[in-house]
Amino acid sequence: MTAYPNVRFLKSAHEPSQFCEDFGVEVAFAGRSNSGKSSAINAIVRRRDLARTSKTPGRTQLVNFFEIAPGQRLVDLPGYGYAQVPPAMREHWRKLMDGYFGSRSSLAGLFIVMDGRRPLTDTDWQMIEMAAARNCPVHVLLSKSDKLRRNEARETLRRVSAEIGDAGQAQLFSAVSGEGFDQARSALRRMLARERPADATEPLLRPWEQRG
Numbered sequence: 001m002t003a004y005p006n007v008r009f010l011k012s013a014h015e016p017s018q019f020c021e022d023f024g025v026e027v028a029f030a031g032r033s034n035s036g037k038s039s040a041i042n043a044i045v046r047r048r049d050l051a052r053t054s055k056t057p058g059r060t061q062l063v064n065f066f067e068i069a070p071g072q073r074l075v076d077l078p079g080y081g082y083a084q085v086p087p088a089m090r091e092h093w094r095k096l097m098d099g100y101f102g103s104r105s106s107l108a109g110l111f112i113v114m115d116g117r118r119p120l121t122d123t124d125w126q127m128i129e130m131a132a133a134r135n136c137p138v139h140v141l142l143s144k145s146d147k148l149r150r151n152e153a154r155e156t157l158r159r160v161s162a163e164i165g166d167a168g169q170a171q172l173f174s175a176v177s178g179e180g181f182d183q184a185r186s187a188l189r190r191m192l193a194r195e196r197p198a199d200a201t202e203p204l205l206r207p208w209e210q211r212g
């Protein structure tokens with residue numbers, strides 16, 4: 001039985017003017033391209049093909065909105081960090097992220113999906129800092145844990161948890177083996193249940209503006 005029997009695709013936005021109406025709560029999934037964001041969304045809502053997955057990194061430069069219940073959404077953000085991005089595409093990504101994080105009062109939490117074999121890239125850190133700056137809870141999925149040996153996985157989790165400290169929580173996750181599904185679903189439930197902090201509509205710092 002799925003907790004979200006009525007989950008459905010709402011829309012893809014190529015630019016901020018196309019975002020869904022900003023009401024209720026939504027939880028966004030960010031992460032390096034090919035880290036497993038779409039696979040994680042599908043696994044968490046128990047739907048094989050809801051969010052499109054791909055072997056080719058960087059295909060989708062769209063913000064994809066899914067409704068999981070009335071007034072509750074998941075958002076699949078375009079991936080970052082793949083090699084050889086044309087400057088125009090990088091600029092497009094920056095504008096989309098800027099538009100998204102700068103405007104969404106309904107944003108109640110951010111999942112950051114990191115390939116467990118190479119977690120905490122510079123852009124992952126920018127995402128963490130951006131979320132912290134707006135009091136947005138962060139939950140890190142160390143994905144593809146099926147590709148790690150057990151002791152490697154444990155050590156990666158320990159190290160990442162220590163490095164992010166109070167900025168968020170981390171867990172192991174594998175869309176293939178099923179590791180971490182329940183933990184991820186609990187984190188999602190908690191985020192969706194959370195009321196927005198009163199100051200959430202204050203002007204926001206953007207990750208690319210914070211650094212000196």
Ligand SMILES: Nc1nc2c(ncn2[C@@H]2O[C@H](COP(=O)(O)OP(=O)(O)OP(=O)(O)O)[C@@H](O)[C@H]2O)c(=O)[nH]1
Nearest residue numbers: 033034035036037038039053054058079144174175
């Ligand atoms: N072994 C393994 N492969 C995975 C896992 N999760 C995703 N993959 C594979 O990794 C590739 C990328 O997965 P996606 O879910 O499309 O990744 P994404 O982060 O949404 O990628 P973009 O949308 O391009 O940014 C696909 O070939 C998936 O089948 C996992 O837990 N284990």
Ligand SMILES: [Mg+2]
Nearest residue numbers: 037038052053
């Ligand atoms: Mg994807």
